Amino acid sequence: MFEQFKTRAEAVSAEVHHFPTKTGALEFILQLLHTEGIADAMQSYAVWADCRFLTGIDRKKLAEKVPGLRFDVTREVASESRIGITQMDWAIANTGTLAQDSVQVEQRLASSLPSIHLALVGTDKLLADLPSFLNKMSPRESGSIAMITGPSRTADIERVLTIGVHGPERLIIVFVDELEERDG
């Protein structure tokens, strides 16, 4: 299913990465924050919305290590951020889609306002298709369900596909194998 997901997601311009461990994923994220020039300045913040991946990680230390990395996801900070990091609940293989219970407004802000959205997801969260996803997550329990397939796009001018209108122009998907085990 991972291969199918990767093919489908890349076909809609998402970037897909895979790490066996949280440590590996974290290194990748820090590298990205560095390359994208995250700094303690307007338009250069990164916001990281609360998630299980952060369990056991010292946020204060991390923020000290990367100036500009913020865990307080307000609309003001998120709209001044270059990168938003969230953890997604499920990945749907046959459309290359990520899905999340996004009732917490921080999740919505971090995944929609910055120009880069980095989405973490457990490899064991891969599902085959939309029906299997709706078996796992129901609007009865989740007041806001977000499904994301690739970055924001438009073809409204002369049918020319252009990436990044109102939402992120890059969607970086990071699969982590042992993301959930550590939580358990």
Place this chain on the structure above:
Amino acid sequence: MRKEFRESIDRALHNTNLSEALGRFSEAYRSSRARAYEGIDFKALRTRIAEVKSSAASHLDSLSELFARNAEARGAKVFRTDSPEKVKEYILALARQKHVKRVVKSKSMASEEIHLNPYLEENGILVRETDLGEWIIQLAGQTPSHMVMPAIHMTREEVSELFSKEVNEQLSSDIPKLVKVARREIRGKFLEADMGISGANIAVAETGSIVLVTNEGNARLVTTLPKTHVAIIGIEKLVARIEDIIPILTALPKSATGQLLTSYVSIITGQTPNTDGSMKDLHIILMDNRRTEMANDPKFKQALQCIRCASCLNVCPVYRLVGGHVFGKIYTGGIGTILTAWFEGLKKSEEIQGLCIQCGNCKEVCPGKIDIPELILEIRRRLVTNEGQSLAQKALFSLVNNRRFFHAMLRTASLTQKPLAKEGFIRHLPMFLSDLTEFRSLPTIADVPFRDRFKEIKQPKLKEKAAFYVGCLIDFAYPETGEAIVRILNKAGIECVFPDEQTCCGALARYNGAYEVAAQNAIDNINALKKEDAQYIVSACPTCTVALKNEFINTFESLRKDSWIDKARVLSSRAMDFSTLITKLVDEGRLTFREGQQLGKITYHDSCHLKRTLNVHEEPRELLKKAGYELTEMFECDMCCGMGGSYSLKLPEISAPILQRKLKNIKDTAASVVAMDCPGCVMQIRGGLDKQISDIRATHTAELLAKQFK
């Protein structure tokens, strides 16, 4: 047709930006849609959607009530109304109560339907569309010309000019740069807005959820950033259960834009937290505006199965020439014509319904399984019932129904045009008729119609009989096609009989909304054909075959002439088109092709009624290949040739460019012969080729096969 409407058609046809943009898109759409549906059983999928939506349309009231109860239990406020005025008043009152100054909107056809933006603006509220296409047309002061791509009619230069004016800065026409400008401009509006207005693609009754589908991500911001969210939803968007969204979400992106799924799908159920920690003030407006009335109309109920994908526009040969500002009002194209007739009134659809050429492309791709061409005919019928036929049309119908008199008249007319007739063509007609021969030559009228020639054909006396239903074009213009068929059937051991009382199949009357005339045609033909004790009734005109097989029944059903329905069914079971019958005879070993023939390169044009109503397309191809022709497929082989019966007479300006495309596709194959199974297409394509002085021969399949059997 009013002069202004005719002029708007003319302007659109001369707008090369428009026709090139739409033409390119429709060509690309076909393959991207096909790719998106790879590995998916489209028939099963659309049957599921039709079931889900049709069942919902039968229970609009109870589903609305259930939806309201469930959404309210989750903290939403639900306002149900049948009146567009009340929708606007509700939103304005809410805006005033909340001291709303600025509104951001994501795309909502329901809000376009009720002209919400101008109303709010007149009342001092700033409304900003956030979907890029909607923003462009808002800046241009226009209505959407396409339901999914509102600004498809505009060029990058025009967009650049609009944006430059808006941001007070001279911008280039580089598309990614223009999109960046839109992002920057609208981002500010999102952040400062105090109300977000959206539509919904689906509303789920059992959970009170709304489903929003976008690619740009604007609906996520519209529903997240402002503290108040108003969703305006036409009640046809209701479905009963959450699993009902699966087939719709599966089909909608594929049919709309050839995507497996749109970038964002949001399922919102009740209140969610705002960015300041308060709870969202969520208002859901369930708007009826004649939808319940539609649901109660046995013919039009199926129009509520529409999921607003706009694929009916994308495959329409007329839409791609004139666009949505001519072909439509707020809602555009095929389904738009139907929705206009209901939401704005039957009379408002009078002109646009006439643009439908009845090719059936839309019916084939509709994921809601709506018979759009049939519903447009029903609009025509109701218009005629309400408004009456024009005198000219009445005269025309009484003329065509008297076959001998009709032929005599045509013949006289063609004789008086004798100096104009050359090599079997009329190439120019004088004065007001000149439009008809400007883009294609017309056939001359046969000296002796087929019905009289038939008596001279020497046939062996055979036990098995087939009644030949000739149709007007073979009878009066192409009797040689009829002769070819008699020859082939004789080879198979079948004698042809010609029921002399047969008359017009009624297509002309039916496609002009004159169902009473069509019904009389049907009755006369049933009486004429039942006299013959023939095993088959064969026709070499797909339009006539469709009349015999389907439309007699349908016309009687529409007019509740119940006593005739069974008789029409009996006739239907015996009727067959030429290629199907010949395929059967070949398969039974009653016809054998001559061996080793090498007849050269050929291409095949699918006639609308044969391909899409009778579902016959492989049969003629196989026959031609077995005869010894080398088949090369043309691009868009099953796209209409622009004939459409009387359509090419009424709208020659649209018929002509459709034909030009067809001729180009034929020529690109480098075949010397183009075969087809319809004498109407022969008239159009042969006439078009003659005008262009081309050597390519356009011929009915029957004539190509006549000499190829042992």
